[in-house]
Amino acid sequence: MVLRVSVPLTLLGLLEREPSHGYDLKRDYDTFFGRGKPLPFGQVYSTLARLARDGKVVMGDVRPGEGPERKRYVITDLGATEVDTWLTEPVEPEPHLQTVLFAKVVLALMLGRPAEEYLDTQRRAHLRRMRELNEIKRGENLVDMLLADHGLFHLDADLRWIDLTVARLDALAKAVRP
Amino acid sequence: MTLIAAKDVVVSFGSTPALRGADLSASRGEIVAIMGPSGSGKSTLLHSLAGILAPDSGEIWFDGRRVDTMGEPERSTLRRERFGFVFQFGQLVPELTAEENVALPLLLGGQRRAAALRQARAWFERLDLEGLEQRRSGELSGGQAQRVALARGLVCGPEILFADEPTGALDSLTGERVMELLVASAREHGTTVILVTHEPRVAVYADREVIMRDGLVNTLTPDRIGS
Ligand SMILES: Nc1ncnc2c1ncn2[C@@H]1O[C@H](COP(=O)(O)OP(=O)(O)O)[C@@H](O)[C@H]1O
Ligand SMILES: [Mg+2]
Numbered sequence: 001m002v003l004r005v006s007v008p009l010t011l012l013g014l015l016e017r018e019p020s021h022g023y024d025l026k027r028d029y030d031t032f033f034g035r036g037k038p039l040p041f042g043q044v045y046s047t048l049a050r051l052a053r054d055g056k057v058v059m060g061d062v063r064p065g066e067g068p069e070r071k072r073y074v075i076t077d078l079g080a081t082e083v084d085t086w087l088t089e090p091v092e093p094e095p096h097l098q099t100v101l102f103a104k105v106v107l108a109l110m111l112g113r114p115a116e117e118y119l120d121t122q123r124r125a126h127l128r129r130m131r132e133l134n135e136i137k138r139g140e141n142l143v144d145m146l147l148a149d150h151g152l153f154h155l156d157a158d159l160r161w162i163d164l165t166v167a168r169l170d171a172l173a174k175a176v177r178p
Numbered sequence: 179m180t181l182i183a184a185k186d187v188v189v190s191f192g193s194t195p196a197l198r199g200a201d202l203s204a205s206r207g208e209i210v211a212i213m214g215p216s217g218s219g220k221s222t223l224l225h226s227l228a229g230i231l232a233p234d235s236g237e238i239w240f241d242g243r244r245v246d247t248m249g250e251p252e253r254s255t256l257r258r259e260r261f262g263f264v265f266q267f268g269q270l271v272p273e274l275t276a277e278e279n280v281a282l283p284l285l286l287g288g289q290r291r292a293a294a295l296r297q298a299r300a301w302f303e304r305l306d307l308e309g310l311e312q313r314r315s316g317e318l319s320g321g322q323a324q325r326v327a328l329a330r331g332l333v334c335g336p337e338i339l340f341a342d343e344p345t346g347a348l349d350s351l352t353g354e355r356v357m358e359l360l361v362a363s364a365r366e367h368g369t370t371v372i373l374v375t376h377e378p379r380v381a382v383y384a385d386r387e388v389i390m391r392d393g394l395v396n397t398l399t400p401d402r403i404g405s
Pocket of ligand 1: 191194195196214215216217218219220221222223
């Protein structure tokens, strides 16, 4: 559910547009990917330093009289290749095997606990989160809207799994109890 | 304040139990989603609440009056004057134009044609349907037809809108648009909505949801999960 985008890859991707200063990168990262969790400046510069060490970016010249924060970063061919590979390779279709929820259901059944109640509670938590995401969608921001939709569809899939599992609890109970 | 309620409602179709003591209530202006798997009794509960179907036992209350013990003429007046309906497949009358379809409840209520059509047309702008007034249902897309059906459900200014899978036949984006308009209109007019849907993404447009299973309404267990 949580979209954790790699910070180095994202910064590289932003640099592929055009050579940029650290603070431009931070601003765009926060706008499009930060989701209310701004990237600390320290992390911007340490990430850029690591990318530079690995040969994926180089620092442009600093004009005389300008401090180091005026440095512009330029992506290298190696960096550009990495962005290209990342963009073109499909994301691992995460199996989302619901390990936590699945384990809770199986253990609850083994222990003779009310698995259905647990699932109902989970359903309510999911629906509450979906309602929050749905509220976000009423805003004007298309980026937020797309991200909210991503979350909504995933939670929707979880709920389908919960429904199916509830419908099969009796059979599942027989399977997990000796 | 409770506007409508079902109390311990039992309905069977022959030997098939559809409702086995269902309870549900909604306040004025509240939007309640009825969720649950296919066959769990959602539509039957909706029809019982709307006075379309008389339960075998139990009570239906609307605005302080028993609906299930009313005679059919009285219930029919109630449905026509104070309830609105929208179903999964808009069920527009194919021989009529879109605006005639929207005006239909007004015409059936005895309004004169010109006035009814004028009132119907106002809904075309509200629901993003301008220019489609003269089309017949065969000339409308699924989403357009469903918005026409929504307009027809709302044209009488109902106190309650009963919506049974109103987006069931639509794709995600189109369904979303219909739900946005439905909710916005309901909020604007303080209309109570009983929304039947098996889709969580539709249900979350409601203020709260209940889940039906095997003819019973399961108000979700108290939330014991932290944030
Ligand atoms: N007109 C009918 N005649 C016979 N059985 C019916 C009729 N309407 C519904 N049922 C049965 O009643 C149960 C509940 O149906 P329904 O209320 O339509 O469920 P849902 O809307 O949740 O899918 C089902 O088992 C269904 O087959
Ligand atoms: Mg149904």
